[in-house]
Amino acid sequence: MxxxxxxxxxxxxxxxVDDVSFRCAPGTVTGFLGPNGAGKSTTMRMVCGLTLPSAGTATVLGVPYRRIANPGRHVGVLLDAAAQHPGRTGRETLGLTAQVLGVDQSRATEMLDRVGLSGKAARRRVGGYSLGMRQRLGIAQALIGDPSVLILDEPANGLDPEGIFWMRSLLREFADRGGAVLLSSHLLREVEAVADRFVVIAGGRIVAQGSKADLLTAPGGVLVRGLDAAALHGTLAAAGLPVRPDGAGAFVVDAPAEAVGRAAAAAGVVLTELRQATGGGLEELFLTLTAEAPGAPVNPAAIPATPPFAPPVPAQETLK
Structure with missing residues (x-):
């Protein structure tokens, strides 16, 4: 959570970032979306305790991240795949992570196999890895502690189509086992394919959030298609149902599906499709929301330099 x-x-x-609020529940993948400079990475860094917020709170599993004892056993984090020691091999990197987290070294071997970096790839130095290989290694590091929460910032960068499909399957499987995933990505179609919920941020503010069904379903109306398009259009119009073509041979009717079906049946018009109308998909939603958002995205170059880490918080660790 x-x-x-x-x-x-x-x-x-x-x-x-300005007054951002959202929740990621167990068993779900939440797509965190926004244009460059919208505040996604800053928000995720605050969630992970790397940046001190000016106001508000962020908790993971009920407590601030920095108060979790041995957090890698509870929360898997990948914020920057490039932030890995280039002189170590993939095997050494995961072996050290396993040692720090207190898990068996066999877990490192298991994760290397799972992300496709076993054999020769595991013995190569990270400095010689491609970006996609670094992403796979970062995902392995996030998973090695067997966490219940994943926080991933642009994990698909550098992955080829096969790698993207692999990552999508991995995240879906993780959520289906009860895990919670917060996923930031600019690959909107891939996020649409795997996410259950979306949080869209622009200009540092949340401009929309909700389930996939809530955000990607057109408000009201059904889509209907028939063997005889002209007859179908005439039938619906004669029945007084607001109808408009969708540009692909079907019609969008602002009426319940039952009313559409009854009108077609009464006129003897054969339907080949009748379903809830949907919007133009995540890409159209994203472009519409971010274009209408108040304020311009923050230019990172305009932000004064600050230390990357917040000072330690002297508080009792509450999550063991």
Whole structure:
């Protein structure tokens, strides 16, 4: 469970994140979307305790991330695949991670196999890895502690189509076992394929959030298609049902499916499709919401330099 409540971050006069609130429930993949500079990475860094918020709170599994004892055993994080020691091999990298987290070294071998970096790839130095290989290694590091929450920032960067499909399957499987995933990505179609919920941010503010069905379903109306398009259109119009062509040989009718079906049956018009109308997909939703969002995205170059880590919080660890 991830719970973000009224989270804000200001760098002097620049509002990088402004009053952001959302939740990621167990058993779901939440797609965190927004244009460059919208505040996604800053928000995720605050969730992971790497950036101190100006206001608001973020908890993971009920407590602030930085108060979780041995957090890698509970939360898997991948924020920057390039942040790996180039001189170590993939096997050494995961072996060290296993040692730090207190898990058996066999877990490192298991994760290397799972992400497709076994054999020669495991013995190569990370400095010689492609970006896609670094992403796979970062995902293996996030999973090695057998966490119940995953927080991933652009994990598909550098992956080929096969790798993207593999990652999609992995995240879906993780969520289906009861895990919670917060996924940031600019690959909208891939996010649409795997996510249950979307949180869209622009200009540092949430501009939309909800389930896939809520956000991608057109408000009201059904889509209907028949063997004789002209007859179908005439029948629906004669029945007083608001109808308009969808541009692909079907019609969108602002009426319940039952009313459409009854009108067609009464006129003897054969239907080949009758379903809830949907919008133009995630890409259209994203472009519409981010274009209409108030304020311009934050330019990272305009943000004054600050230390990357917040000072330690002297608090009792509450999640063992």
């Amino acid at each position: 991830i719970d973000v409540a009224h989270l804000s971050k200001r760098y002097r006069e620049v509002a990088a």
